Amino acid sequence: MAKAAGVSLSSVSRALNGGKNVSAKIARDVSAAASKLGYQPDFMARGLRTRSTGMVGCLVPDIANPLNATIVRAAEARLREAGYMLVVASTANDPGRERSAAGEFRGRRLDGMLVAPGSDANDTTWRELTATGTPVVIVDRDPLDEDPAVLVDHRAGAQAATRYLIGLGHRRIALLTADARMRPSRERIAGFHEAFNELNLDPGGAQLCIQASPMDFAHADTLALLRDAARPTAIIALGTRILAGTLRAARDTGLSVPDDLSVLSVGDTDLAAAHTPAITALRWSLDDVGRAAAELLLQRLRGDVDGPQSRAVLPVDLVLRESCAPPRVTSG
Amino acid sequence: MAKAAGVSLSSVSRALNGGKNVSAKIARDVSAAASKLGYQPDFMARGLRTRSTGMVGCLVPDIANPLNATIVRAAEARLREAGYMLVVASTANDPGRERSAAGEFRGRRLDGMLVAPGSDANDTTWRELTATGTPVVIVDRDPLDEDPAVLVDHRAGAQAATRYLIGLGHRRIALLTADARMRPSRERIAGFHEAFNELNLDPGGAQLCIQASPMDFAHADTLALLRDAARPTAIIALGTRILAGTLRAARDTGLSVPDDLSVLSVGDTDLAAAHTPAITALRWSLDDVGRAAAELLLQRLRGDVDGPQSRAVLPVDLVLRESCAPPRVTSG
């Protein structure tokens, strides 16, 4: 390549990297030779010298979950724009796989990481794995110290949803969410309780279910819940497999939505929007989460020690549809 | 590192790569020193020398589509097991982004690629981009030449679905699928027609809609379709946004499923399974697709020029549920 352009290696490097001190002639010759040869610099060699890989890793519990996948897509788009490639690892919430993936990322010296750990970031083993000086952005998990993070205001969302159901007259409300070791569920539970507390309502009537992810479990569990004499009149369900299980359970027990049972989805998925009746849902912008995470990471990568902000908190909206109604028999 | 173990660089390399001709003592010393120092070889340096990156790229139209995401997840799991990392690029079916992503992959000299191009592989620009000697596995798209590929038998699936609906008495059936430039849709359309032809039925009664992806378009289009006097009595809809749009359109026009309209989903998603009534669906294993693609690529990567097979064809099953019934008024 250098010979093709008839200049030295150093000049090629300078010309290609848009460095200063390059004469017009050399710049011309180099770019001509480069395009004629279809030359593309070798990332390995460059990375070896500059100690940067041009890649960022993304650790999510489950890439097949549309909630995560949409975030990944948005982040990937922004990062590619900035010249980075995105490496993904889906950890299935398994601490072992999580650790091995993080180790792999570290071994490959990725420039940065977007992480949504299964267990929370407080976890020491996880902690020490991230602590290699690699810039990290936490996505919707509790950050420690000064880690930049993108957070979603699940607490306010859950509070608004609960308030809305209470306003319709519901008193026995079940919250079906995922593993409470993770921030989103914890925040939702808190918001749920706050909504009851602010009205001085007996929280004993509130029912709270916390479950692991598998859809079948959600289904069986919800069946039992709905068959109980003191069944809830409204359910707030996490809008992926748990919502699916809930709707199937309602169908199986012959309860009609919203007449016999109000259903509110946490997260606005295809399922919620297309269901008959359409499911009222809490919605937040997954694209915004992904974009914001990428932006925060890019700030770090550029070395802006303190960019505009190192925490982003995104709002949650309540989208009213047809799946919630006053309970048939007011139980107040 | 070499000094820490008190041996030469070459010996360290040999010991770590499990090469032959390493004495027990040196192997012991090296591994001791390595674990004491937490030494991890530098992938950049190693890659520079061995001309391999230990990474494979994955190009999909939309990673946020659960159908793709599930495939990616399965492939990632298998590839990581084999020591490769997965780089993803979501191209939004935009040829420009597709080209730039492929160029980026090539520039980074990834060891292999899993690709599901938006337009089909026959496309020349796409073709030349993949033709760099990099092992490529085509995923559910028409392969050219001898490219290894993982294919899903959409034709047989669509045929079975159509046959089933015809058997119920339907004659006016609409097939709502995605962009016909892509193999899955093309195959489905072919299977759809074959089902009519094998019974010598007038294909004029069959209705066929082909659409671009946005859900709103599907919705509006389906509304128009359902309001027509000669509306179809059954719809076979692609099970992502198009199915969602179809169900909303049925709700909006007051048609009940399955009494007024039979609906069959192509692809078994949460939406199909949890809807009321549950939607009869064509199902194929996305995990199998991802795993098979990874396996085929690994074969190539290992240099098994001819592994057990370089094409995998996966079956499609019809899952009977409650969304299909005989048409109210037989129109034969």
Place this chain on the structure above:
DNA sequence: GAGGATACTGGAAACGATTTCAACAAAACA
């Protein structure tokens, strides 16, 4: 026109591994 600042250029030393090759020691064989 001399002197110094300024703009460019190419040679050579990194970066951190793998791999070739020659040297050496120990073992096997005659």
Place this chain on the structure above:
DNA sequence: TGTTTTGTTGAAATCGTTTCCAGTATCCTC
């Protein structure tokens, strides 16, 4: 014992870049 074979080792070259440094040409200033 001398010669070959075998096994093990380290020195040095290499991969393709970036970057430091010294050298040269050009320009400006007095």
